[in-house]
Amino acid sequence: xxxxxxxxxxxxxxxxxxxxxxxxxxxxxxxxxxxxxxxxxxxxxxxxxxx
Amino acid sequence: xxxxxxxxxxxxxxxxxxxxxxxxxxxxxxxxxxxxxxxxxxxxxxxxxxxxxxxxxxxxxxxxxxxxxxxxxxxxxxxxxxxxxxxxxxxxxxxxxxxxxxxxxxxxxxxxxxxxxxxxxxxxxxxxxxxxxxxxxxxxxxxxxxxxxxxxxxxxxxxxxxxxxxxxxxxxxxxxxxxxxxxxxxxxxxxxxxxxxxxxxxxxxxxxxxxxxxxxxxxxxxxxxxxxxxxxxxxxxxxxxxxxxxxxxxxxxxxxxxxxxxxxxxxxxxxxxxxxxxxxxxxxxxxxxxxxxxxxxxxxxxxxxxxxxxxxxxxxxxxxxxxxxxxxxxxxxxxxxxxxxxxxxxxxxxxxxxxxxxxxxxxxxxxxxxxxxxxxxxxxxxxxxxxxxxxxxxxxxxxxxxxxxxxxxxxxxxxxxxxxxxxxxxxxxxxxxxxxxxxxxxxxxxxxxxxxxxxxxxxxxxxxxxxxxxxxxxxxxxxxxxxxxxxxxxxxxxxxxxxxxxxxxxxxxxxxxxxxxxxxxxxxxxxxxxxxxxxxxxxxxxxxxxxxxxxxxxxxxxxxxxxxxxxxxxxxxxxxxxxxxxxxxxxxxxxxxxxxxxxxxxxxxxxxxxxxxxxxxxxxxxxxxxxxxxxxxxxxxxxxxxxxxxxxxxxxxxxxxxxxxxxxxxxxxxxxxxxxxxxxxxxxxxxxxxxxxxxxxxxxxxxxxxxxxxxxxxxxxxxxxxxxxxxxxxxxxxxxxxxxxxxxxxxxxxxxxxxxxxxxxxxxxxx
Numbered sequence: 001x002x003x004x005x006x007x008x009x010x011x012x013x014x015x016x017x018x019x020x021x022x023x024x025x026x027x028x029x030x031x032x033x034x035x036x037x038x039x040x041x042x043x044x045x046x047x048x049x050x051x
Numbered sequence: 052x053x054x055x056x057x058x059x060x061x062x063x064x065x066x067x068x069x070x071x072x073x074x075x076x077x078x079x080x081x082x083x084x085x086x087x088x089x090x091x092x093x094x095x096x097x098x099x100x101x102x103x104x105x106x107x108x109x110x111x112x113x114x115x116x117x118x119x120x121x122x123x124x125x126x127x128x129x130x131x132x133x134x135x136x137x138x139x140x141x142x143x144x145x146x147x148x149x150x151x152x153x154x155x156x157x158x159x160x161x162x163x164x165x166x167x168x169x170x171x172x173x174x175x176x177x178x179x180x181x182x183x184x185x186x187x188x189x190x191x192x193x194x195x196x197x198x199x200x201x202x203x204x205x206x207x208x209x210x211x212x213x214x215x216x217x218x219x220x221x222x223x224x225x226x227x228x229x230x231x232x233x234x235x236x237x238x239x240x241x242x243x244x245x246x247x248x249x250x251x252x253x254x255x256x257x258x259x260x261x262x263x264x265x266x267x268x269x270x271x272x273x274x275x276x277x278x279x280x281x282x283x284x285x286x287x288x289x290x291x292x293x294x295x296x297x298x299x300x301x302x303x304x305x306x307x308x309x310x311x312x313x314x315x316x317x318x319x320x321x322x323x324x325x326x327x328x329x330x331x332x333x334x335x336x337x338x339x340x341x342x343x344x345x346x347x348x349x350x351x352x353x354x355x356x357x358x359x360x361x362x363x364x365x366x367x368x369x370x371x372x373x374x375x376x377x378x379x380x381x382x383x384x385x386x387x388x389x390x391x392x393x394x395x396x397x398x399x400x401x402x403x404x405x406x407x408x409x410x411x412x413x414x415x416x417x418x419x420x421x422x423x424x425x426x427x428x429x430x431x432x433x434x435x436x437x438x439x440x441x442x443x444x445x446x447x448x449x450x451x452x453x454x455x456x457x458x459x460x461x462x463x464x465x466x467x468x469x470x471x472x473x474x475x476x477x478x479x480x481x482x483x484x485x486x487x488x489x490x491x492x493x494x495x496x497x498x499x500x501x502x503x504x505x506x507x508x509x510x511x512x513x514x515x516x517x518x519x520x521x522x523x524x525x526x527x528x529x530x531x532x533x534x535x536x537x538x539x540x541x542x543x544x545x546x547x548x549x550x551x552x553x554x555x556x557x558x559x560x561x562x563x564x565x566x567x568x569x570x571x572x573x574x575x576x577x578x579x580x581x582x583x584x585x586x587x588x589x590x591x592x593x594x595x596x597x598x599x600x601x602x603x604x605x606x607x608x609x610x611x612x613x614x615x616x617x618x619x620x621x622x623x624x625x626x627x628x629x630x631x632x633x634x635x636x637x638x639x640x641x642x643x644x645x646x647x648x649x650x651x652x653x654x655x656x657x658x659x660x661x662x663x664x665x666x667x668x669x670x671x672x673x674x675x676x677x678x679x680x681x682x683x684x685x686x687x688x689x690x691x692x693x694x695x696x697x698x699x700x701x702x703x704x705x706x707x708x709x710x711x712x713x714x715x716x717x718x719x720x721x722x723x724x725x726x727x728x729x730x731x732x733x734x735x736x737x738x739x740x741x742x743x744x745x746x747x748x749x750x751x752x753x754x755x756x757x758x759x760x761x762x763x764x765x766x767x768x769x770x771x772x773x774x775x776x777x778x779x780x781x782x783x784x785x786x787x788x789x790x791x792x793x794x795x796x797x798x799x800x801x802x803x804x805x806x807x808x809x810x811x812x813x814x815x816x817x818x
Contacts, residue, residue, distance in 0.1 A: 004207075004210075008195075008214060011191065011194065012191055012214075012218070015187050015190060015191050016187065018187070019183055019184065019187040022183050023180060023183060026176065026179060026180070026183075032127065032129070033126075033127040033128055033129045033130070034129060035128040035129045036108060036126060036127055036128035036129060039104060039105030039108055039128060040105065040108065042105055043105055043108070043109050
């Protein structure tokens with residue numbers, strides 16, 4: 001059962017990592033133009049950073 | 052969407068734009084809408100309704116990013132907006148507009164402060180953050196709970212409970228605020244809403260669970276509390292998302308009313324002034340293609356005005372010195388100077404806006420289905436939980452621990468998780484289906500109101516008809532047609548455009564010395580001979596004597612010097628499937644009426660073609676409202692379909708309202724639905740979706756009720772373990788969502804549509 005001491009913080013940590021990744025991507029405006037993002041992927045010269 | 056969406060003919064709007072009409076005003080307007088950033092750069096936001104695909108994005112961004120002074124330019128395809136950052140405040144943004152015009156995109160400045168959508172954006176972002184945090188906690192706590200359910204005991208179980216608690220308490224404190232603040236507000240106003248039992252259940256469950264975990268108890272409800280929040284936040288977020296999307300889509304369409312004008316100074320100089328700074332006595336110069344900013348009298352110049360925004364009548368009216376003109380009318384042919392007699396906020400438009408506001412307050416009393424359900428549901432849940440608590444206190448002779456436990460179980464299991472999802476999921480799917488057919492919806496309550504409507508009231512001009520005139524008949528010969536077309540192509544007058552469209556297959560003659568005579572028509576020289584296209588009497592002036600008789604009375608005529616006069620008869624274009632739409636509405640058991648500001652004869656003719664018996668002509672905005680109110684007094688739920696400024700108050704007064712995308716700005720603002728395709732079938736289609744959505748919402752409520760009938764007795768009897776509570780709650784939510792999904796597949800909507808849809812195919816690209 002001692003393995004839980006590592007596993008539980010690891011599980012929670014990964015979950016938290018995912019959460020922060022999501023919050024960061026939202027804050028940087030990556031969900032503001034989903035239609036545009038889908039089109040830009042086909043354009044080689046397109047600028048990737050949203051305004 | 053077709054790949055060639057940006058390559059095609061972009062239509063008359065661009066002809067207007069490339070002619071440089073009204074550019075000065077647009078630049079001034081854009082300059083005022085700019086937002087100065089801390090580092091000295093200026094951010095401009097433009098609405099570009101014609102952006103459709105990846106090619107449009109790269110065309111605009113490449114076209115702008117290379118230019119001097121542009122720090123960066125980025126298109127938002129979802130909102131059809133362009134954000135441009137220029138390096139300094141001193142640089143005029145005019146070249147941005149010119150570049151866009153050259154690329155073939157019509158752009159309108161957007162004043163972000165005016166839209167007030169920054170506040171809404173913050174709201175939905177806050178919800179999304181709360182949702183993400185709750186989702187994270189729900190997943191992790193569920194992981195720990197599953198271990199407990201599958202048999203963890205003793206120290207391991209207590210440890211798991213404590214860890215769950217450590218995650219749950221801050222998460223509930225953060226994500227739960229959405230519900231707590233709303234519940235507190237309701238309680239302060241001495242009301243009960245859906246958020247009160249939610250907050251109570253979550254807080255009680257959390258408090259009880261913390262107590263249990265600390266004292267080494269066997270059961271904790273952390274998973275239930277957090278999962279509940281997660282599901283409810285999904286519903287809230289979907290609801291908010293739909294409202295945001297619809298709002299920006301409606302506002303994103305080109306804005307129409309004049310927001311300022313060019314004031315002529317004593318020395319003859321021109322200065323731009325926004326509409327609220329224009330005072331009586333000022334003289335405003337209105338170029339062709341601009342709207343008149345305030346009521347006034349013409350002091351110089353002659354021209355034709357398109358008054359359709361004000362009267363709904365599509366035929367242009369000639370004006371000269373001393374003619375009274377209304378704010379909002381569009382100047383077509385010549386520049387005029389207008390002496391303002393009334394402030395803009397006392398104009399006809401302002402009056403209509405006030406009428407609209409009053410009418411909208413009437414509709415504001417509508418209570419959404421979910422709120423009506425909550426009114427009954429919330430007290431019932433509280434009473435049930437209270438009785439369960441009291442009952443158990445009596446049965447167990449004062450075991451408050453077990454009694455409170457049961458009461459919390461009841462509160463959680465009856466918690467309106469499925470109920471919270473029942474309405475928003477259906478509405479979001481409904482909005483998506485409507486959007487797919489080019490219909491924009493303002494909010495979910497509109498769909499509910501549309502399902503209740505039983506009487507459709509149509510406006511004529513711009514609604515049943517397209518608002519642009521069409522040539523019905525002509526006597527022009529094959530020799531004259533190329534010359535007539537060449538003349539027609541040089542004017543933005545609606546009648547000229549109609550001629551150009553009618554003679555689309557004719558070659559164009561070489562034309563020189565072109566001259567537009569405001570109020571009369573266009574003149575030029577073809578093969579050394581003078582030709583005229585315009586008012587019948589004016590054209591006949593130079594034709595061979597005695598030949599003008601045939602053309603007299605026709606709306607428009609063409610003449611060659613010393614030759615024959617050929618008349619064109621103008622008529623309104625009926626939307627291609629207006630009659631089908633009226634028939635489809637009848638099949639849906641709706642009464643149909645026609646209400647128009649136009650003359651009786653014109654209205655009767657259209658009504659007969661479309662198949663409407665109940666007709667009223669020469670209706671003013673006030674009498675339109677009166678008719679809507681009269682119908683409402685007889686217990687009818689009116690769906691108003693109209694476009695013009697004169698319809699706006701009636702649109703606001705109706706139980707529900709629709710407007711075509713070509714409608715005036717105010718018309719679109721007042722309408723609950725805006726349809727962007729030419730086809731009139733949008734109206735019965737939207738109602739069909741609304742009826743289906745209404746049925747699904749009722750079914751969802753039924754399913755949620757069924758679930759309660761099974762779950763509540765179990766909870767009251769004390770048989771509900773955390774496992775059962777979690778399974779039951781998720782199960783009922785999933786069933787509700789699956790049922791709502793049926794709207795997306797949608798089976799056969801409007802069998803009659805099959806034929807008309809084919810005919811409307813070319814328009815599909817426009818949406």
